Amino acid sequence: MGHLYVLGIPDLQFVLNQEDIAVWELFLLNHEKRYEKIHFQVTGDEGCYTFNDIGTCNGPLDTVQIDFEDNKVKFRKGAASGKEFEKFLFYMLTQLFVRIEKDRIQFLTTPPVKSVKRLNTRS
Numbered sequence: 001m002g003h004l005y006v007l008g009i010p011d012l013q014f015v016l017n018q019e020d021i022a023v024w025e026l027f028l029l030n031h032e033k034r035y036e037k038i039h040f041q042v043t044g045d046e047g048c049y050t051f052n053d054i055g056t057c058n059g060p061l062d063t064v065q066i067d068f069e070d071n072k073v074k075f076r077k078g079a080a081s082g083k084e085f086e087k088f089l090f091y092m093l094t095q096l097f098v099r100i101e102k103d104r105i106q107f108l109t110t111p112p113v114k115s116v117k118r119l120n121t122r123s
Helices: 018-023 082-094
Strands: 004-008 025-029 035-038 041-044 048-052 061-067 072-077 096-101 104-108
Touching: 004 082, 018 041, 061 082, 072 082, 082 096
Parallel strands: none
Antiparallel strands: 004 072, 025 035, 025 096, 041 048, 048 061, 061 072, 096 104
């Protein structure tokens, strides 16, 4: 059994809609700065959805489980080493967006933006 990384989201049901998961399209911004569609199979069981056979991720990620009852997203490590997986997971979480329909994005994750200090031009 691989390592499990858990992301707790207290208001998960307000962020995600269970009925939309079946029609999700997932995209990942790759190193060439192009969005690449992630292929997967999803299975559902009483408020818990598991993404299997995840393409594009090249082995570091085995499964992703969204558990609406526990308000958690669980990432199971695949064939990568621990450090490789952590690096991949951080990269994936900062470069992912989920689209449901052509004109509707469910959510978008981006890396934290560093604040820029403005110079005061007044004397």
